Amino acid sequence: MEAVTLDRAAATDALVSVRDLTVRFVSKEATVHAVNGVSFDLAAGEVLVILGESGSGKSVSLRALMRLLPARKTVIEGDIRVAGQDVLAMAPRALEDFRGGVVSMIFQEPMTALDPVFTIGTQIAETIIRHEGISRAEADRRALELLELVQVPSAKRRLGNYPHELSGGLRQRAMIAIALACRPKLLLADEPTTALDATVQIQILLLLRKLQQELGMGVIFVTHDLGVAGEIADRVAVMYAGRFVESGMVEEVMKRPLHPYTQGLMGSTVHAGLRGVRLAAIPGAPPDLARLPPGCAFAPRCAYAEEACRAAVPAEKRPVPEHMARCIRIAA
Numbered sequence: 543m544e545a546v547t548l549d550r551a552a553a554t555d556a557l558v559s560v561r562d563l564t565v566r567f568v569s570k571e572a573t574v575h576a577v578n579g580v581s582f583d584l585a586a587g588e589v590l591v592i593l594g595e596s597g598s599g600k601s602v603s604l605r606a607l608m609r610l611l612p613a614r615k616t617v618i619e620g621d622i623r624v625a626g627q628d629v630l631a632m633a634p635r636a637l638e639d640f641r642g643g644v645v646s647m648i649f650q651e652p653m654t655a656l657d658p659v660f661t662i663g664t665q666i667a668e669t670i671i672r673h674e675g676i677s678r679a680e681a682d683r684r685a686l687e688l689l690e691l692v693q694v695p696s697a698k699r700r701l702g703n704y705p706h707e708l709s710g711g712l713r714q715r716a717m718i719a720i721a722l723a724c725r726p727k728l729l730l731a732d733e734p735t736t737a738l739d740a741t742v743q744i745q746i747l748l749l750l751r752k753l754q755q756e757l758g759m760g761v762i763f764v765t766h767d768l769g770v771a772g773e774i775a776d777r778v779a780v781m782y783a784g785r786f787v788e789s790g791m792v793e794e795v796m797k798r799p800l801h802p803y804t805q806g807l808m809g810s811t812v813h814a815g816l817r818g819v820r821l822a823a824i825p826g827a828p829p830d831l832a833r834l835p836p837g838c839a840f841a842p843r844c845a846y847a848e849e850a851c852r853a854a855v856p857a858e859k860r861p862v863p864e865h866m867a868r869c870i871r872i873a874a
Contacts, residue, residue, distance in 0.1 A: 556583035556623075557727060557760040558607070563620035565599070565606050565784075572832040576602040578784035579620075586727065589754060589761040591775035591792070593768065593807065597828050599784040600764040601650075604730045607762070608641055625727050643673045645728040646721035650736055652713035656705040662689075662716045663701030669723040688719040693749060711742035715749070722753065729754070731763045735770065747773050768811045772796060780804045783829050783839035785855075790865035800859075800867035802844045838868070846871055 565577035577599045622629040649655040667681035689697035692715040735743040779789040788801040799805045806824040826843040837852040859872040
């Protein structure tokens with residue numbers, strides 16, 4: 543299976559190096575091909591945003607990096623290395639140390655990710671104690687510093703609050719504090735602003751970008767929102783049916799989208815200049831990942847599709863070195 547490579551950072555220097563990652567969910571009824579040969583590198587201090595519709599494989603890819611997928615029904619193949627460690631070869635104990643210590647995740651809905659029976663302060667402190675073995679008093683002091691770092695007002699009082707006592711924006715900030723508790727090298731963010739209103743969303747995005755720059759973390763951010771990508775990304779990868787169909791520096795991809803799917807996403811995005819204009823929605827629906835069509839998975843929805851599109855998965859084309867797209871219409 544041909545892999546897509548974002549090779550801005552050499553594999554030897556990369557914080558994250560993923561090669562030919564495939565993820566399948568196997569059951570008696572069907573085998574779902576969720577991720578289909580994805581490769582990329584991420585440098586320390588860099589932000590990669592993975593864009594795509596629901597069901598494209600974005601969140602599955604993120605969870606595979608931490609091996610958070612159910613082991614009994616999931617087959618993960620390929621190579622995943624984070625900070626030089628072979629993630630797929632890790633024993634359970636090493637994996638526990640890896641999660642939270644080297645890589646952390648911010649989930650989409652903090653109310654389901656935070657434990658409702660423990661205070662915010664306790665949840666932050668326990669994370670620090672587990673990974674660093676310091677005293678409870680020192681962990682509590684660090685927990686307060688973290689809430690102040692993520693700009694939670696009245697941080698000392700909030701340490702004693704339970705998740706249900708906080709607003710959506712404050713819960714998300716608390717989850718960011720937990721994710722940053724042990725100073726991870728890599729932060730994974732799975733649509734962390736989707737459940738928030740627009741005002742709080744931009745506050746969280748600006749905060750994440752500020753913290754990423756101050757702490758020098760690598761970040762992989764998953765979203766379906768082009769506006770979010772433009773706000774936070776250094777590079778962007780557009781995902782469809784488990785593959786990266788376009789990738790490059792965010793300015794290049796936003797100004798000169800090459801793949802028809804990327805063009806469709808941009809054409810169906812609401813912005814101020816569209817008042818009174820009908821959106822150009824992408825026709826059809828994403829493919830069934832248990833029954834992927836041969837060739838380009840976007841062909842059934844593409845206005846430019848030819849017979850050659852349905853014959854084989856298009857090879858990656860690079861009209862400029864750091865801008866890749868999989869489409870037969872693009873000159874190499």
